[in-house]
Amino acid sequence: MATNAPSSNEPQPSALQTLLTTSASDSSHPQHLTQLALQVAHNLEHQHLWTDLRIHNTSPLDSSPLPRPMVSGIPPQRLYIHPDEQIALLHTQKAQGRTGLGEVKAEREWVLPSHLREKWSLRRFADVFEKVGVMPPSNDEEEDEEEQQVNKWRSKKRVVLATVDDDSTIVYYIIHDGIVKPRQN
Template identity: 55%
Template sequence: MAGTGPAGELASTVLENLQYQHDWTELKIHTHFTDQSPLPRPLISGLPPRRLYLHPDDQIELLKTHRNLDEAIPETPEVEWVLPTHLAEKWTLRSFARVFDSMQPQTPPSTDHPKRLVLATVHADSTIVYYLMHDGIVKPRQN
């Protein structure tokens, strides 16, 4: 399924966790760019069961259009990118920037790479913790 070596095994572990414990669908491990050159590390793309993140600007617009508190706000999921890592790994801003630069645009007409990913950190006891990570600064959400 994934490339060989520790990074490939890590990606397979995280993919199985997302699929069987968190009900993600359309999961795929990416090991190469579209031109077949290798990625700096395997990445996972997939569809979570509900939307994981709402940009603050989008949140403001939704709040304006959904004034009725009894009405459910739509949680249409978006394709997310996941970076499998191990707790013992040492990461720098430069290494995270390389990963963000290697990510493919989510929509075909777009040439911009995604600005967010899910960082999946695996502990030696196989516990996986997920964090949302942004490329750059994002203003805080409205409460």
């Protein structure tokens, strides 16, 4: 008679495996998509030092289901600086007699978990952008309003596409909704 209990010779489940199996039942999305979001959130927290991570199953705009679970969080530093904001920051620093951009506050970002073998089209990306706001919601409404007021340059929706490979490697790409002015180098 076979049992599911691990024998003394079998390894114990890893922390990530335990997280994935205990958290996957909380979502209305297919289990593999929920586990993918949890894996990306785990990687962002422990490998890239993101904070205040949340997994979203519904749209913050209309409370309808998102096409797939999405992650939001705050990276350790700003991921993208609008070219016009970059110029304004350089002018400010120059007027103060300093060089460089100075301290730029990190912003909450949307993260779209995907697998390398998935086929993405403009329509699928449009479905995602249709359900998300310019900024992901935070846990605190006052903080949300403060973030919106601080960065007047953030007017386009963007997501960080997290692409997971079979070997658990994850690469990240910033994707904007529509045409974005190119950066100045």
